Amino acid sequence: xxxxxxxxxxxxxxxxxxxxxxxxxxTYEAEGQNVARASRKDVRDAxxxxxxxxxxxxxxxxxxxGQVLYRLAEMVEARVHEFAELCSGRDEAGQAxxxxxxxxxxxxxxxxxxxxxxxxxxxxxxxxxxxxTGVVAVLAPEEPPLLGLVTRLLPPLVGGNAVVAVASETxxxxxxxxxxxxxxxxxxxxxxxxxxxxxxxxxxxxxAHMDVNALDLCGADGFGSELEALAADNVKRVVCxxxxxxxxxxxxxxxxxxxxxxxxxx
Amino acid sequence: MSELDRPxxxxxxxxxxxxxxxxxxxxxxxxxxxxxxxxxxxWLEPTxxxxxxxxxxxxxxxxxxxxxxxxxxxxxxxxxxxxxDGWSKLAGSGRxxxxxxxxRLLQERSREFAVLESLNGGKPIKxxxxxxxxLAxxxxxxxxxxxxxxxxxxxxxxxxxxxxxxxxxxxxxPLLMLAWKVAPALACGNTVVLKPAExxxxxxxxxxxxxxxxxxxxxxxxxxxxxxxxxxxLVENGGVDKIAFTGSTEVGKGIQRRLAGSGKKLTLExxxxxxxxxxxxxxxxxxxxxxxxxIYFNQGHVCCAGSRLFAQESIYEPLVEKLERxxxxxxxxxxxxxxxxxxxxxxxAQLEKIEELVASGRAEGAQVYQPxxxxxxxxxxxxxxxxxxxxxxxxxxxxxxxxxVLSVLTFRTPAEAVEKANNTPYGLSAGVWTEKGSRILWMAxxxxxxxxxxxxxxxxxxxxPFGGYKxxxxxxxxxxxxxxxxxxxx
Numbered sequence: 149x150x151x152x153x154x155x156x157x158x159x160x161x162x163x164x165x166x167x168x169x170x171x172x173x174x175t176y177e178a179e180g181q182n183v184a185r186a187s188r189k190d191v192r193d194a195x196x197x198x199x200x201x202x203x204x205x206x207x208x209x210x211x212x213x214g215q216v217l218y219r220l221a222e223m224v225e226a227r228v229h230e231f232a233e234l235c236s237g238r239d240e241a242g243q244a245x246x247x248x249x250x251x252x253x254x255x256x257x258x259x260x261x262x263x264x265x266x267x268x269x270x271x272x273x274x275x276x277x278x279x280x281t282g283v284v285a286v287l288a289p290e291e292p293p294l295l296g297l298v299t300r301l302l303p304p305l306v307g308g309n310a311v312v313a314v315a316s317e318t319x320x321x322x323x324x325x326x327x328x329x330x331x332x333x334x335x336x337x338x339x340x341x342x343x344x345x346x347x348x349x350x351x352x353x354x355x356a357h358m359d360v361n362a363l364d365l366c367g368a369d370g371f372g373s374e375l376e377a378l379a380a381d382n383v384k385r386v387v388c389x390x391x392x393x394x395x396x397x398x399x400x401x402x403x404x405x406x407x408x409x410x411x412x413x414x
Numbered sequence: 415m416s417e418l419d420r421p422x423x424x425x426x427x428x429x430x431x432x433x434x435x436x437x438x439x440x441x442x443x444x445x446x447x448x449x450x451x452x453x454x455x456x457w458l459e460p461t462x463x464x465x466x467x468x469x470x471x472x473x474x475x476x477x478x479x480x481x482x483x484x485x486x487x488x489x490x491x492x493x494x495x496x497x498x499d500g501w502s503k504l505a506g507s508g509r510x511x512x513x514x515x516x517x518r519l520l521q522e523r524s525r526e527f528a529v530l531e532s533l534n535g536g537k538p539i540k541x542x543x544x545x546x547x548x549l550a551x552x553x554x555x556x557x558x559x560x561x562x563x564x565x566x567x568x569x570x571x572x573x574x575x576x577x578x579x580x581x582x583x584x585x586x587x588p589l590l591m592l593a594w595k596v597a598p599a600l601a602c603g604n605t606v607v608l609k610p611a612e613x614x615x616x617x618x619x620x621x622x623x624x625x626x627x628x629x630x631x632x633x634x635x636x637x638x639x640x641x642x643x644x645x646x647x648l649v650e651n652g653g654v655d656k657i658a659f660t661g662s663t664e665v666g667k668g669i670q671r672r673l674a675g676s677g678k679k680l681t682l683e684x685x686x687x688x689x690x691x692x693x694x695x696x697x698x699x700x701x702x703x704x705x706x707x708x709i710y711f712n713q714g715h716v717c718c719a720g721s722r723l724f725a726q727e728s729i730y731e732p733l734v735e736k737l738e739r740x741x742x743x744x745x746x747x748x749x750x751x752x753x754x755x756x757x758x759x760x761x762x763a764q765l766e767k768i769e770e771l772v773a774s775g776r777a778e779g780a781q782v783y784q785p786x787x788x789x790x791x792x793x794x795x796x797x798x799x800x801x802x803x804x805x806x807x808x809x810x811x812x813x814x815x816x817x818x819v820l821s822v823l824t825f826r827t828p829a830e831a832v833e834k835a836n837n838t839p840y841g842l843s844a845g846v847w848t849e850k851g852s853r854i855l856w857m858a859x860x861x862x863x864x865x866x867x868x869x870x871x872x873x874x875x876x877x878x879p880f881g882g883y884k885x886x887x888x889x890x891x892x893x894x895x896x897x898x899x900x901x902x903x904x
């Protein structure tokens with residue numbers, strides 16, 4: 149009896165909760181596989197999906213966002229063996245799970261750390277609260293392929309932003325696997341969109357996109373300045389985050405502060 | 415003849431009840447004919463100069479320096495030297511004491527500063543006296559207290575100063591914007607090179623006198639006057655660690671572009687097109703006062719001005735009627751008259767911009783209302799203006815006018831109000847008027863703006879963070895959050 153022939157996976161994009169091929173029909177070879185090579189139109193679709201999904205995600209209760217992200221950690225843990233083969237190994241996969249759990253816990257705590265009530269000199273009640281910036285574009289670092297993506301993805305996500313991320317160009321398979329874990333978690337469709345392809349091609353499109361509010365340049369190796377200049381077109385918040393950092397201030401980079409005044413009277 | 419109508423026993427009864435002029439004396443201000451740049455605690459003789467005027471009558475006030483690259487370079491050098499030589503090593507409590515001194519001196523000299531502010535900028539003395547000066551002093555007082563408490567503001571983060579901060583400020587609140595910029599920068603241990611706006615350099619130059627009185631070490635604050643070229647030289651100077659800019663969105667974008675890849679920290683406080691949303695259950699007369707304060711305060715030269723009024727359809731007519739009646743009682747005229755509500759437009763260029771946009775509003779089909787008022791013959795003036803019948807697409811509903819011009823639009827449901835209010839690239843401020851508490855919070859959650867005033871408008875306080883969403887900029891000024899742009903962390 150011959151051995152069973154395995155079914156191979158087609159590596160696709162993750163946009164608006166679906167797994168389309170690139171509209172361009174292009175692929176490129178990475179890690180021995182044909183991977184979808186996203187185009188500027190795929191970026192457009194991803195930003196559109198993110199914009200549509202963002203208000204709902206932001207208006208979910210912080211408790212709910214925390215639970216949804218914890219559920220994502222469960223889904224990644226369940227595939228930890230697969231992930232281990234797509235990144236540097238079990239350690240990285242485990243760290244990625246732990247990082248998701250760590251950030252999930254911030255969802256209903258960060259407003260208390262960042263917010264304030266302000267003692268203004270007058271009969272007014274005045275408070276400051278953090279709110280999501282909106283749609284965030286992330287260029288994930290080349291390495292580590294899984295932990296790097298998780299590190300850059302979670303901070304904007306916890307705060308209530310929707311994300312369009314470009315995966316590691318040389319090691320995109322972990323990102324595709326992560327997309328599958330996200331699709332089976334309770335993260336609403338469109339809140340995370342993952343593109344594979346060439347960062348130098350997709351980066352400028354995202355940086356100049358008028359409906360993207362913030363840009364994480366982590367993976368923009370050698371062309372960060374060019375993207376920063378494009379980001380000025382609509383005054384994007386530009387962050388150059390580390391590939392392996394874990395801090396609440398990473399979340400704060402993708403938050404706005406809103407101050408509300410109301411008179412006090414009878 | 416009723417009891418009330420009868421003239422009293424020999425007492426003079428005014429023929430009518432209009433106000434007599436009540437001019438503030440300008441003698442409290444002693445101007446020099448000519449000012450240099452304030453660099454390293456000394457006056458640096460400028461190589462190029464221009465004349466600064468009073469917008470109320472175009473009277474020349476003084477000749478000031480047009481800062482060159484070389485001037486900026488010397489100022490940055492002086493700031494660096496002051497930073498290295500001592501300011502960065504001075505204990506927080508020491509910095510605090512200097513800031514407290516500055517706050518006190520501003521309080522003591524507030525009348526002089528207020529008169530000069532109104533003279534050089536055109537804003538009513540009532541406002542410079544009651545808003546600009548008290549707030550400027552309060553900012554120094556507030557941040558003075560933070561200088562020796564930074565480790566409590568940012569626990570476990572070991573805050574450190576950045577070095578030299580380059581600061582570029584606008585002409586609408588010249589001294590107050592100086593205070594917003596200089597106070598937190600010094601509290602955090604930085605030194606400063608500040609460029610005041612081209613048209614309003616004089617209170618910043620008078621402030622140098624306060625710095626000397628406070629005995630602030632030389633070079634900790636340097637002031638270089640000039641136009642946009644001077645600002646560009648500051649932005650591009652390699653010795654500056656941080657740029658803080660308040661001004662137009664267009665210039666702000668240019669600065670962000672310029673600084674791409676430089677690693678310099680940047681905060682931008684840019685333009686706005688604030689929605690002031692009025693629901694039918696609001697206290698209507700209070701709302702009218704709020705709307706008037708929102709758009710005619712400081713001639714509408716306010717980045718957070720409530721320039722788009724959204725009236726719920728059910729109260730549109732009574733609201734517009736009350737508003738137009740209220741406009742008839744606004745007193746437009748001499749900024750130094752204590753009765754004046756609306757002063758002079760800051761500059762000829764700004765007046766032309768306002769006129770151009772108002773003409774576009776007429777041309778696009780909006781209806782215009784301007785109360786009868788006699789404008790002075792000399793100087794730059796524009797009457798309070800209300801546009802009704804405005805469509806969302808009109809330029810007067812989209813572009814920042816930065817003048818006393820209000821566009822009135824309507825809505826039916828709260829959801830529609832949110833949709834229309836957020837339909838702008840800006841996001842600096844917004845207003846909500848309703849007696850329903852849950853609706854205030856519902857609106858406040860959804861309006862994409864850095865400051866939301868509910869049942870009030872245009873309130874400011876040093877403890878209250880201020881700054882924009884979207885194309886209105888990034889970073890906050892005021893409060894604990896206002897320290898962050900001037901610090902780095904481990």
